[in-house]
Amino acid sequence: MTQKTLEAIKYKRGDLQVLDQLRLPFETVYEAVPNTVQGHHVIKTMKVRGAPAIAIVAALSLAVELNALLTTSPTTLDTNDKVATFVNEKLEYLKTSRPTAVNLFEASERLSNLVRDNGDKSGPELASIVITEAEEMLIKDVQDNKNIGKFGCEFILANANSDSVRVLTHCNTGSLATAGWGTALGIVRDLNLSGKLDHCYCTETRPYNQGSRLTAYELVYENIPSTLICDSMASALLKLKNVKAIIVGADRVAANGDTANKIGTYQLAITAAYHNVMFIVAAPLTTIDMKTLSGDAIVIEERAGVEVTSTKGRTATVEVAAPGIGVWNPAFDVVPASLITAIVTNKGVITKNKGEDFFRIDEFIKNNQ
Ligand SMILES: CSC[C@@H](O)[C@@H](O)C(=O)COP(=O)(O)O
Numbered sequence: 001m002t003q004k005t006l007e008a009i010k011y012k013r014g015d016l017q018v019l020d021q022l023r024l025p026f027e028t029v030y031e032a033v034p035n036t037v038q039g040h041h042v043i044k045t046m047k048v049r050g051a052p053a054i055a056i057v058a059a060l061s062l063a064v065e066l067n068a069l070l071t072t073s074p075t076t077l078d079t080n081d082k083v084a085t086f087v088n089e090k091l092e093y094l095k096t097s098r099p100t101a102v103n104l105f106e107a108s109e110r111l112s113n114l115v116r117d118n119g120d121k122s123g124p125e126l127a128s129i130v131i132t133e134a135e136e137m138l139i140k141d142v143q144d145n146k147n148i149g150k151f152g153c154e155f156i157l158a159n160a161n162s163d164s165v166r167v168l169t170h171c172n173t174g175s176l177a178t179a180g181w182g183t184a185l186g187i188v189r190d191l192n193l194s195g196k197l198d199h200c201y202c203t204e205t206r207p208y209n210q211g212s213r214l215t216a217y218e219l220v221y222e223n224i225p226s227t228l229i230c231d232s233m234a235s236a237l238l239k240l241k242n243v244k245a246i247i248v249g250a251d252r253v254a255a256n257g258d259t260a261n262k263i264g265t266y267q268l269a270i271t272a273a274y275h276n277v278m279f280i281v282a283a284p285l286t287t288i289d290m291k292t293l294s295g296d297a298i299v300i301e302e303r304a305g306v307e308v309t310s311t312k313g314r315t316a317t318v319e320v321a322a323p324g325i326g327v328w329n330p331a332f333d334v335v336p337a338s339l340i341t342a343i344v345t346n347k348g349v350i351t352k353n354k355g356e357d358f359f360r361i362d363e364f365i366k367n368n369q
Contacts, residue, residue, distance in 0.1 A: 066130060
């Protein structure tokens with residue numbers, strides 16, 4: 001059965017449009033992204049957000065820029081060297097948009113390696129190879145998410161000891177955060193399609209409200225039985241509502257399984273452990289960063305204090321804090337591997353060995369190439 005999901009990224013060769021997520025859930029407005037300057041802008045300002053979507057929009061913004069130059073200014077791309085320099089400079093620039101989600105850095109490295117490995121091609125040929133690779137990222141991400149949904153749904157049902165489950169999710173990990181379907185929210189979709197989802201709770205996810213604005217929007221859009229809670233209600237929910245699993249996405253998973261995700265994820269993992277509730281991280285393998293050995297080395301983005309002192313409503317942004325108060329606004333936190341039950345990837349589910357408090361992700365990758 002196919003199910004229509006929201007589309008954060010609309011692309012055909014030479015034309016990239018992104019859904020402006022700052023205007024959701026009240027207005028559906030697409031914005032053209034004709035080049036990397038605009039790509040950088042929509043990522044930095046969070047018109048597009050979510051680890052996979054950030055990487056795909058960055059790569060496609062480069063693809064549309066290259067595509068346009070091939071016709072409007074062919075001499076700028078007429079040698080291999082010119083294209084290689086152009087692509088690498090643009091990738092370095094795009095990487096400065098947001099620091100925590102590794103997918104952007106992984107995509108950049110992949111495109112850069114492609115350029116290095118195609119030193120024998122003409123300029124236009126090399127540009128075309130880069131464009132095609134960026135386009136494939138968009139297609140592959142949806143398939144990866146479908147696999148995550150299936151694996152995660154099976155794992156949760158196999159371990160829940162009940163016929164239908166209630167789950168809690170945090171931030172937005174759905175179609176809006178990816179090329180389609182979603183990671184953690186993809187699992188929720190699969191649970192719902194299998195008829196085994198009793199209810200999905202979602203947090204508001206202050207300060208940016210990805211939960212109340214975006215996840216709630218996706219849940220309502222698809223008629224998934226769901227309820228919104230404030231972030232501060234999570235422990236009470238686990239105590240009183242028989243939730244079987246908390247399912248979250250990831251911005252970067254370190255080699256030992258420590259996971260950076262939206263601020264508030266860490267406290268959810270602590271309360272899940274206390275209440276003996278499964279804590280599931282859902283992410284494609286592109287979100288795993290084997291070069292980062294543990295969560296301590298993950299750079300956490302800090303954003304402007306105004307996101308905490310104000311809230312964006314339907315018609316205006318309103319101040320909600322006493323003027324003059326100091327603000328700390330880390331956008332992400334790190335969940336230690338010891339608190340994570342399983343990491344659900346597009347290649348399968350990674351669990352810990354008995355008695356160990358870290359994941360052997362290197363072994364999993366070796367066995368699932
Ligand atoms: C599939 S999205 C996974 C994560 O990127 C998501 O949970 C998250 O933390 C997004 O943060 P954001 O700041 O909205 O980009």
